């Protein structure tokens with residue numbers, strides 16, 4: 369017959385072995401403990417109550433010890449918040465570079481920016497939301513000017529300080545006034561203002577193979593003393609010949625834009641067939657491709673930037689980048705660019 373001393377011995381034994389159990393819950397299934405529980409019924413009735421309580425106390429003690437150990441295991445390790453701040457730490461790669469590619473428009477924007485930089489132009493960024501002063505007023509489209517309606521702009525419900533809605537720029541010409549002001553001091557030092565703005569533009573177009581609501585445009589401006597239209601045509605011709613890597617003929621026809629005077633529509637000889645293929649998809653066999661609008665900067669545009677139009681003249685042009693790239697790579701539908709179709713993008 370077991371006694372309280374047996375319980376104390378089992379307790380000492382189990383506690384001594386506690387650390388050796390990998391899964392601490394196993395101790396609750398130990399044979400010695402089972403024997404103690406089973407022995408309660410054999411103890412003399414007068415001692416049974418105290419004996420049973422002692423066994424129960426030991427059982428509860430072991431359960432509590434196991435529970436405390438399990439709590440310890442689920443405690444999460446602390447996170448070292450200084451690790452991500454370590455500038456020397458290697459940046460984990462989410463996607464290996466061989467699985468992705470630079471978007472064809474971004475590749476071509478880098479190439480055309482490089483050509484313009486080699487020609488002495490600085491490259492400036494545009495904005496994706498702007499005010500009506502920069503979209504229209506500063507470009508000689510005063511309020512109520514009918515040519516404002518030629519641009520199907522997206523507008524916000526929010527109004528600017530003048531009470532007009534903000535707009536998603538329909539051309540990167542919105543940067544002209546800012547660039548003229550930014551580089552005005554160069555003129556006084558006898559240098560030219562020469563900048564291009566290749567960036568994203570938006571128009572509320574009906575979509576088809578030639579029209580997309582989101583597209584890219586490169587605006588160019590050049591201002592100095594004695595700038596004339598011949599310099600504009602030569603600059604554009606040189607740029608296009610560099611871009612397409614071949615000699616091209618160009619042609620200008622009179623046109624109308626509020627921000628240039630005179631204004632021209634600029635066409636180049638078809639880079640694909642030169643007019644020799646009546647089935648050419650690019651020029652329809654006409655041999656000419658109407659590519660962009662350009663002209664001599666209107667005196668009012670210079671005045672809006674505090675530049676004296678009697679002293680300085682300049683030219684400006686705005687060219688659709690999507691169109692340039694479509695012609696270069698023989699892409700038949702402008703909507704591919706914004707489609708995120710991998711089978712299209714993986715070709716570049």
Ligand SMILES: [Zn+2]
Nearest residue numbers: 638641648651
């Ligand atoms: Zn052609």
